Every structure is written in structure tokens, then in C-alpha cells.
Amino acid sequence: MDTTDVVETLDNLVADATDHHYSPYTRFDWVDELAEEQWWMTPDLLTVAGTRHARELDEKQLMRLSKWESINFFSLNIHGIRELLIEVTRRIHTRGFELPSEFFHRFLGEENGHMWFFAQFCLRYGGKIYPDKSLPVATPEEDAAVANFLVFARILIFEELVDHFNIRMGRDTTLHPLIREVNQVHHDDEWRHIIMGRKLVGLLYEPLRERGDQELRERLDVYLRRYITASVQSLYNPAVYRDAGVPEAFAFREELLRDPARAAYHETFFKRITRFLVSQDIITASPFQEAAA
Amino acid sequence: MATDVIEQVRAWLLARNPEVTGIGWDEDLIDSRLIDSLDFPHLLLLLEELAGRELELTPENVVGFRTLRGIRDTVLADATGAGAVSHE
Ligand SMILES: [Fe+2]
Numbered sequence: 618m619d620t621t622d623v624v625e626t627l628d629n630l631v632a633d634a635t636d637h638h639y640s641p642y643t644r645f646d647w648v649d650e651l652a653e654e655q656w657w658m659t660p661d662l663l664t665v666a667g668t669r670h671a672r673e674l675d676e677k678q679l680m681r682l683s684k685w686e687s688i689n690f691f692s693l694n695i696h697g698i699r700e701l702l703i704e705v706t707r708r709i710h711t712r713g714f715e716l717p718s719e720f721f722h723r724f725l726g727e728e729n730g731h732m733w734f735f736a737q738f739c740l741r742y743g744g745k746i747y748p749d750k751s752l753p754v755a756t757p758e759e760d761a762a763v764a765n766f767l768v769f770a771r772i773l774i775f776e777e778l779v780d781h782f783n784i785r786m787g788r789d790t791t792l793h794p795l796i797r798e799v800n801q802v803h804h805d806d807e808w809r810h811i812i813m814g815r816k817l818v819g820l821l822y823e824p825l826r827e828r829g830d831q832e833l834r835e836r837l838d839v840y841l842r843r844y845i846t847a848s849v850q851s852l853y854n855p856a857v858y859r860d861a862g863v864p865e866a867f868a869f870r871e872e873l874l875r876d877p878a879r880a881a882y883h884e885t886f887f888k889r890i891t892r893f894l895v896s897q898d899i900i901t902a903s904p905f906q907e908a909a910a
Numbered sequence: 911m912a913t914d915v916i917e918q919v920r921a922w923l924l925a926r927n928p929e930v931t932g933i934g935w936d937e938d939l940i941d942s943r944l945i946d947s948l949d950f951p952h953l954l955l956l957l958e959e960l961a962g963r964e965l966e967l968t969p970e971n972v973v974g975f976r977t978l979r980g981i982r983d984t985v986l987a988d989a990t991g992a993g994a995v996s997h998e
Pocket residue numbers: 698727728731803807
């Protein structure tokens with residue numbers, strides 16, 4: 618395997634991480650409070666966008682919803698980071714991960730900082746972190762090469778979803794400067810993780826492709842498309858709707874998820890990563906294509 | 911009654927697994943692939959809705975979520991009783 622290209626990318630990313638190193642603990646000016654009545658999230662990123670609820674709820678109600686959806690978004694980040702810290706820590710300086718280990722040190726350091734500032738945001742302004750709804754004991758993947766590939770594919774998909782939100786909120790001038798900044802600072806680190814993630818996912822998939830095991834490739838295709846769908850569904854949280862004062866929160870969630878207008882939004886959130894995975898022949902199509910048709 | 915509630919869970923699982931005709935009380939929902947880690951949050955939200963409260967999920971209590979009997983006797987034990995704390 619020719620790794621010249623990967624080595625060069627890694628060197629550049631490590632150098633960039635060094636140049637842009639900062640302390641998360643002093644990076645932000647945490648204001649004493651954030652008023653409930655303001656946009657906490659870009660309205661177009663809310664789970665009601667495009668549905669009748671975006672038109673029927675008044676602005677005050679939508680703002681309240683945006684507050685709890687932003688706390689949910691950062692809570693999802695916290696839980697996602699926990700998983701990736703565990704999985705990357707398991708692999709750093711082990712056989713097969715000699716090349717990216719230097720980068721992993723930066724990655725782990727940065728993610729620890731991200732988890733800290735997301736938690737600060739949730740606890741200071743929401744008074745809580747929404748709990749993780751995933752299964753605490755997942756069924757382990759026994760094939761190590763498959764497990765390695767899936768870990769980095771999951772991390773990449775998750776980071777791409779988050780980055781879509783960060784980019785848009787980082788430049789949304791209607792948002793409070795602190796909210797914009799949290800999103801922008803995260804994006805400024807994440808692009809490195811995403812570049813590295815793509816390299817790793819490509820490298821780790823190669824040996825699986827070379828096995829010529831069609832059944833395995835189909836299983837991974839189906840799994841990753843379901844993973845993308847499950848990630849988008851985690852944005853729809855009944856506890857958020859309850860906190861925002863929406864009655865019948867569970868039914869509300871089901872209704873939103875069934876709303877055909879939402880498919881185009883989901884497609885947009887994952888456009889970049891879907892295009893990448895399809896171009897690499899890792900997945901066969903966007904998981905939202907059927908829904909949008 | 912808790913029986914009605916557990917039947918809703920059974921019906922929900924069967925609807926997601928059209929090739930399956932029945933689910934035993936002690937069948938492990940995860941090992942038998944009736945539900946996997948990607949579907950699990952969905953099941954948890956349904957159970958919270960039926961329980962009328964948020965459910966805490968820990969490595970220790972997760973076993974109660976793995977069978978219909980566990981769900982009926984532990985997770986949803988007080989689902990329709992006076993002990994259930996309402997969301998509202
Ligand atoms: Fe991050």
C-alpha cells in the first residue's frame with residue numbers, strides 16, 4: 618500500500634493543529650445567561666422546518682424550541698464524542714495504527730476540549746445534558762478489520778452531520794455571538810478530523826473490498842445507510858418537544874419523521890458524506906432517496 | 911393494564927419484523943435480531959411514552975430491556991399504576 622499521500626496529509630494536519638492550538642478553558646466568554654426569547658439555532662435547522670408546525674407555531678414558541686434543540690444538538694455531540702474518544706483511545710499506538718497515532722493525540726486532545734465546551738453550554742444555559750438513548754452494551758463486531766472500518770466510518774458520518782450544523786450556525790448573524798462562536802470554533806477543528814476521517818475510511822475499506830465478499834459489502838452498505846438514518850432521527854427528541862411545551866411529544870416526533878418535507882432536509886445534512894461514500898463505492902445510494910421519491 | 915401496554919410493544923416489534931410471527935416472553939430481543947443497536951433508541955422512546963416517564967438506561971439495568979418479560983415486569987411495571995410519573 619502506498620502511504621506517501623497519507624503521511625503527507627497527516628503531517629500537514631498535525632502542523633495545522635499545532636498552529637491553531639488553543640485552550641478550550643479560556644477560549645470563550647461565557648455570558649451569565651442567554652435569554653430564552655431569541656434564536657438559539659438557525660430556524661432552518663430545526664426539526665420542524667418545512668412542516669406545517671413551522672408555520673403554525675408562533676415565533677416565541679419556535680424560539681423556545683430552538684433553545685432545547687440546541688441543547689439536544691450539543692448533548693448529542695457529547696455522547697458522540699464519548700464514543701469516539703473510547704474507540705480512538707483503544708487504537709492509538711497499537712499495531713496497524715502507527716501512522717495516525719501522532720494525529721490521534723491531537724484528535725483526542727481536541728475532542729476532549731469540544732466535549733468540555735459543549736457540556737459547559739448545556740449545563741450553563743440548559744441546566745442539563747439530554748441523556749444518551751443508545752444501547753450501553755452494543756453487540757461487538759468480531760472481525761477486527763470490519764470493526765476498525767466501522768468505527769471510523771461512524772465517526773466520519775457523525776462529524777459530517779455536526780459540521781453541516783456548525784458551518785451554518787457559525788455564520789448565522791441572527792444568532793447570539795457566543796452561539797456562533799461555539800459552532801465556529803468547533804468547525805475550525807473539525808475540518809481536520811474530517812479530512813483525516815476520509816483518508817482512514819478509504820484506507821480501512823480497501824482490504825475489505827479486496828476480499829471480494831459481496832455479502833459483507835452489502836451488509837456494510839445497509840448498516841451505514843441505516844446508521845445515517847438513525848443519526849438524523851436522534852435530532853428528533855421527545856424530551857426536547859416536552860421542554861419546548863409541545864403537547865403529545867412522542868406523536869409529534871413520529872409525525873415530523875413521517876413528513877415528506879423533511880426528506881430534502883435530511884438529504885442536505887448528509888449531502889457531502891453521502892457523495893463521498895457513494896463515490897468510494899462504500900454505499901450504493903443516499904438513504905433518503907427512497908423517502909424523497 | 912400493563913398487559914395492554916406490553917401488547918403494544920409486541921405489536922410494534924412485529925410490525926418492524928414482518929417475517930416474524932411471534933415473540934416469546936423470554937426471547938432476547940437483541941440476540942434474536944428483532945432489534946439492533948440502531949433501532950434501540952426508537953424502542954426506548956416508545957417505552958418512555960408507554961411508561962409516561964423518562965427511563966434511565968444503564969449497563970446494569972439494560973438486561974430488563976432485552977425481553978418482553980423484562981420490559982413488562984421491570985421497565986413498564988408501574989406503567990399504568992399510580993407510581994407512574996407523568997411527563998406533563
Ligand atoms: Fe469535535
